[in-house]
Amino acid sequence: MRTIEQPVGTHLAMEVHDLRKVFRKREGLRGKIREEWALKGVSFDVREGETYALLGPNGSGKSTLIRILSTLLLPDGGEVRMLGLRLPQDETKLRRLLGRVSVDAAFYKKLSARENLLYAAQLYGLEPRATETKAMEILERLGIESRRFGDPLEEMSRGMQQKIAITRALLINPPLLLLDEPTTGLDPKSRRDVQGFLEDLRAREGTTILLTTHDMAEAERLSDRIGFLAGGLLVAEGTAEALKAQAGTEDLEGAFIALTGEDMAKDEEETV
Template sequence: MIEAAGVVKSFPVRGRRRGLRRSRTPLRAVDGVSFTVEPGEFVGYLGPNGAGKSTTIKMLTGILTATSGSLRVCGLDPSRRRTALARRLGVVFGQRTTLWWDLPLRDSLALVRRLYGVEREAHRARLAELTALLELEPFLGTPVRQLSLGQRMRGDLAAALLHDPELLVLDEPTIGLDVVSKATVRDFLERINAERGTTILLTTHDLGDIERLCRRVLIVDHGRLAYDGGLDELRRTVDADRVLVVELARPGPPIVLGDGGPERIEAERSEGPRQWLRLPRGANAAAVVAELAARHEVRDIALREAGIEEVLAGLYRGDHAYSGPGLPRPRSAVDQRSTVE
């Protein structure tokens, strides 16, 4: 569905004036990214601000043209076959709407039908399906400007899917949504991927979206692909601390284990009888639990693995354990300052 091979996108950056002219230096926003997405996959595309995510999305949709490298989406060159690709692609930008601001949502969706040339009967059936799945019925007659953010996002999803695209590209689709609206959008995306086989590429800063929806993640940092694989593999790859939550029989002083040696573990937080101990990398959780049970009257113990936020932060810092396929060794601080070449 998506084939990217050595894709580069450079932008000229103006520097200090030299004589009568300013110098121009190319900035590589995307730097040699290569990956493929197979039909039916649900892939998360992650990275910190400025990593190159939105630039990649714009190249995939034909808005921008790659400086070099090869890029094909649905078998087409996005920049040369943009109109043909639009009929096979659905796009949602969370911070922008494709709906007509002053028209009722129903009329906006009718205009979308005409733009894509969808037959009337096919449109009626598809709209009825999307209306039920996204719970649009109560506000189909409401002007778009009067919709809440969650309602408008559901309208944008319907507009992106009215022509039944093979690939759905989402850029921050849950940004600013409340808990209920997020749950509705997530349930819908999960369902169309599972039941209709729609391929979905999702960029987001909401890591709850990733943990709930994506079986595979691509992570970019400084324009380069830093990771390609599953979330569980990512957790094993990055050395992130685990936390042991201990509930004692009664409140007491902070727990200290290890007798002051190099393996010393001390509670970093306590609330009444409950205390939190951060296990250093490589610590044997079974041995720690055994020592706890021997020294304290314990009611309950829970071991919490690192959350995806901590794992990603570790990856950006360069804390991963190995360098292998799809996981290049992180660049040094000097390399990271030299993005402009």
């Protein structure tokens, strides 16, 4: 359950309607082209200042959805409006307003955290000195000591690299933050650091957050509403308590299994 009550606006920060995406793969060198639908018509909305979590197993379409919203993929159907702008028509404007953190964040590993962050700042046209000060403040709140700021990324742990990725996403103070499994693979302390920081960020800035995860406890702790994504479809959504009541279960995992017919834990074990 959420530990901090946050104000949620009445205006919509995100509107997704009938979003579809298909990947086409050829079977062999001269084989038939096979279509795999990652998203089969997903619709939902997120209000300003709200944290909305999409829960689903691997292969459910979570990452494809985030990549589309991040302007990294083009959809094959549907409509998306974020912050009053449309995709793909306004993607250039949106890129300057969105923060994105993925489970596989890319860096120049030979460069230091400082160099990576200042390079990102240059791409956004930010002033280097002010950016460095802001980056240090964010990293300290995430639990990284200032003395590590000059260390190469390749010498940092997975958890520390993910904290650098979060810092990079927040340099522009984005009103909308897209998080694709941001705590996957982190140790328990790093996971708590990141989750606590996200709660504090929303409390201070009123940031709208879309979170994809397969961590039930994380979704229940951070989100106002949760959507269950399975097989490229949004099969249910609501507060954690509403979903449990709808499924007649005492926990969110039981609700997910009851409403989607899929076992999240079994899927994870098979993909390790």
